[in-house]
Amino acid sequence: MPEGQVSHGNARRLGAAMAGRPLVAVEAPEPRLAPQRIPERLEGDAVAAVEAVGKHHLIRLASGRTLHSHLGMGGRWLLRPAGTALRRSGLWLALRNEAHVAAQYGGPRLRLYEPGVAVPGLAALGPDLLDPGVSPGRAMAAGLAAIDPQREIGEALVDQRVAAGVGNVVKSEALFLCGLDPWRAVGTIDPADATTLGETAARILADGVRAGGPLVTRRPPGAPPWRGGRWVYRRAGRPCLRCGTPVRSRGQGDANRTTYWCPACQR
Numbered sequence: 527m528p529e530g531q532v533s534h535g536n537a538r539r540l541g542a543a544m545a546g547r548p549l550v551a552v553e554a555p556e557p558r559l560a561p562q563r564i565p566e567r568l569e570g571d572a573v574a575a576v577e578a579v580g581k582h583h584l585i586r587l588a589s590g591r592t593l594h595s596h597l598g599m600g601g602r603w604l605l606r607p608a609g610t611a612l613r614r615s616g617l618w619l620a621l622r623n624e625a626h627v628a629a630q631y632g633g634p635r636l637r638l639y640e641p642g643v644a645v646p647g648l649a650a651l652g653p654d655l656l657d658p659g660v661s662p663g664r665a666m667a668a669g670l671a672a673i674d675p676q677r678e679i680g681e682a683l684v685d686q687r688v689a690a691g692v693g694n695v696v697k698s699e700a701l702f703l704c705g706l707d708p709w710r711a712v713g714t715i716d717p718a719d720a721t722t723l724g725e726t727a728a729r730i731l732a733d734g735v736r737a738g739g740p741l742v743t744r745r746p747p748g749a750p751p752w753r754g755g756r757w758v759y760r761r762a763g764r765p766c767l768r769c770g771t772p773v774r775s776r777g778q779g780d781a782n783r784t785t786y787w788c789p790a791c792q793r
Contacts, residue, residue, distance in 0.1 A: 655728040
């Protein structure tokens with residue numbers, strides 16, 4: 527599933543290309559969108575701003591409407607020059623102005639809300655770790671302190687109500703870098719460690735936004751080089767790049783999402 531760096535990166539790119547420009551054409555070929563009549567409702571409208579909140583995309587229109595998008599496991603937004611012929615297979619929505627076309631492929635959640643209607647679910651999200659007005663360390667410490675102390679930290683970390691934007695890659699990599707066993711109870715995590723965890727997760731996400739691609743964990747000075755740029759994620763059975771112990775993996779939480787960790791480095 528795309529993590530917070532994808533939505534924030536998309537918001538930057540789409541906002542730079544689309545904000546302040548009127549829409550000259552809107553297409554919504556996905557049959558499941560037909561009841562919303564999105565092309566008719568957006569006729570003559572213009573994009574005012576593009577925002578990201580956690581893994582959510584919010585396209586604000588000059589009319590006051592909001593187009594909400596969540597990419598789920600496999601959706602994506604593409605930005606192309608206006609004259610580009612779009613691949614039709616999998617196309618859900620295309621927004622065109624005179625210079626660019628923004629196209630969403632896949633992604634099970636796409637809805638247009640009228641002015642004054644709040645997007646459901648956003649109010650329940652925790653602080654976005656990439657929000658410049660948020661202190662990620664304090665936000666993570668506060669979010670973890672507010673939940674059931676018996677929950678496993680690896681499961682809690684991807685709960686968007688604790689802190690928005692963290693997914694499975696960031697979870698596994700941040701817990702490794704902080705030396706925290708993902709199976710520990712949240713109540714056993716020292717507040718200082720929780721603060722460091724939030725700062726580390728935010729750094730990984732911010733690096734991903736700057737890189738504009740898959741998440742890659744920054745290699746500390748003196749650490750051995752590795753392919754793929756990740757310490758533990760998807761490295762089950764291979765030696766830990768820090769100590770040589772085989773990396774382990776197994777499902778965690780109600781969603782059974784795979785967690786990767788080094789049993790020697792993480793306590």
